[in-house]
């Protein structure tokens with residue numbers, strides 16, 4: 001029998017992963033929640049390889065299991081079927097190489113300034129104060145908030161708070177950014193600005209990103225591949241669409257429209273099954 005690692009390697013190559021060993025491998029992953037109300041199969045048979053430096057959007061209708069997949073990659077939830085490998089080793093819980101950015105901004109500490117929020121995780125890692133502040137300042141600038149570091153969360157707009165969350169995740173220098181609808185609660189204009197900024201930051205840092213959204217335009221604007229899920233229960237991967245368009249993306253270009261229409265048709269079929 002071919003060893004699992006070799007099989008996965010081969011599959012990544014076949015999937016166009018530039019011949020690189022995948023950084024994250026989801027191998028036939030499933031999740032069934034069991035509670036007092038009985039069992040609910042949220043995710044079924046998801047297989048997906050993320051190569052280093054990729055930006056993959058997980059797109060699907062509400063309740064299809066996107067957050068469940070992300071939580072399993074983050075190590076917050078364990079799969080009940082299949083397995084998830086990080087650099088070839090099974091994920092057994094959260095780890096510093098995976099930074100998570102959630103929807104909303106409740107995870108910021110109200111009593112800390114913007115700068116100290118970004119620096120917080122660095123203190124836990126034992127970095128000296130000067131280095132912490134320098135590093136936090138760098139990421140504050142990277143997310144376009146230079147000069148705002150002394151403000152507390154209550155003095156920042158929703159978009160600014162989301163930027164702080166992204167800066168905080170990046171400051172910890174994770175290999176992988178896991179983003180769960182980070183712009184979902186923002187108005188359309190702030191959202192478009194932050195999408196553009198995230199694209200720029202990604203181009204600069206080349207982090208591997210798994211990004212959840214139910215916004216087709218957002219997915220096509222940001223990602224190198226869009227992973228479309230079927231609706232739940234038992235949400236699974238329906239299609240993997242490569243988005244081979246230059247950044248920054250022109251949303252009015254024929255190429256963009258063509259991918260948008262392709263993804264839209266897949267999602268539409270999930271919302272209105274024949």
Ligand SMILES: Nc1ncnc2c1ncn2[C@@H]1O[C@H](COP(=O)(O)OP(=O)(O)OP(=O)(O)O)[C@@H](O)[C@H]1O
Pocket residue numbers: 033034035040042060061062063064065066067068069214232
């Ligand atoms: N802890 C849990 N216990 C039981 N069921 C759960 C639990 N977490 C999620 N579910 C169910 O699993 C399904 C998938 O949920 P999930 O949050 O992963 O979907 P989603 O695609 O992220 O949805 P949305 O886009 O609305 O955030 C839903 O039906 C949800 O009710």
